Amino acid sequence: MSKTLQAIRGMNDILPEQTPTWRYLENTLATLLDGYGYKEIRLPVLEFTELFARGIGEGTDVVDKEMYTFLDRNAESLTLRPEGTAGCVRAVLEHGLTGGGQVQKLWYAGPMYRYEKPQKGRYRQFHQVGVEVFNLPGPDIDAELIVLTARLWQKLGLAGSVTLQLNSLGSSEARAVYRDALVAYLQERFEQLDEDSQRRLTTNPLRILDSKNAQTQALLVGAPTLHDYLDEESRVHFEGLKARLDALGIGYEINPKLVRGLDYYGRTVFEWVTDKLGSQGTVCAGGRYDGLISQFGGKPTPGVGFAMGVERLVLLLETLELVPAALHSPADLYLCAFGEPAELAALTLAERLRDAMPGLRLVVNAGAGSFKSQFKKADKSGARFALILGEDELATRVVGCKPLRDDSEQQTIAWDALAQHLATCLAQA
Structure with a gap:
């Protein structure tokens, strides 16, 4: 008897009774982004694997464990995009969109792919809306991205259910000095680290800071903090961001262990988190990646952006019963x-x-x-x-x-x- 056809595990159908909520969220976002002067860009789902290896960073969980990678008929290695920033950077470089210091404020939406253990709010095919800004180096644009997302929460009725967490990762030079100090501290306690953190110690030690292992977190209480190693320029930039958020009355928490999972981040990083969805608490995250375009062979170009998970936001709206009744x-x-x-x-x-x-x-x-x-x-x-x-x-x-x-x-x-x-x-x- 033939096997019953069904969707691949972790890749879900979005049924007719669900799509009105998706359209409501997507339309609200598109209208909001239009109002702030952002322009839509549509990107391929497939890219050369090298793009993500170079951009996200070898040694990250995404590249090492989670990507859907295969050889095509020309024996070239291709990957289903696990995130949108690297592809967007490739596009602006390829088409000269940032040449001559042109400012670009872009957004995109669509499916992403990661081979993870499927669970509520985390899937192998998932959808994101991403925003990327190029050639604006100051904290004013970092603040605008956060203000924009804060306005979205107000429009959706979520303002009281999400919290903003902030951190600064400093310059790459400052991070390198801090990295050495952190590795030295943890090497002395290597046997007490969980297995995953032991592996990360040689590949991506800053990710140990947001380990979910309670014993590892206890070890980190006495570890050096990144803020003690911030360069002066990054410190001024971070103070400028906080001053703008303070002026607008947008509350935030400083989280010194917030490092994000991708290698390209520097200076500002932020997450909007909720305690309404269990362990899948991050609904929007992003930060600054000033070195990424030069890493891909372009001229040094400031960049900053964020991505938000559509599935998690839909789940949050449904959990809090904030879906307008008229949609049904x-x-x-x-x-x-x-x-x-x-x-x-x-x-x-x-x-x-x-x-x-x-x-x-x-x-x-x-x-x-x-x-x-x-x-x-x-x-x-x-x-x-x-x-x-x-x-x-x-x-x-x-x-x-x-x-x-x-x-x-x-x-x-x-x-x-x-x-x-x-x-x-x-x-x-």
């Missing part, structure tokens, strides 16, 4: 027609209403059916009104208009007055 009503009107002449007239009438009422959600009954069956489908559709067109209505060019969500009486409306009547009813409902 896919129709305003359901047009019932009885008999072939009425069915033909219904098509014309429906298109006239759509012309007169842009944005109207109108479902025309298909498949004929009795009065009872059509009304049952009208009610199931979630529509607020049923329109009734039969032989009698057709003869006198009127339509029956029956409210479906209250006990109001059915009314009879002339075709020429129907659009205005419906606009009034829908505005009041």
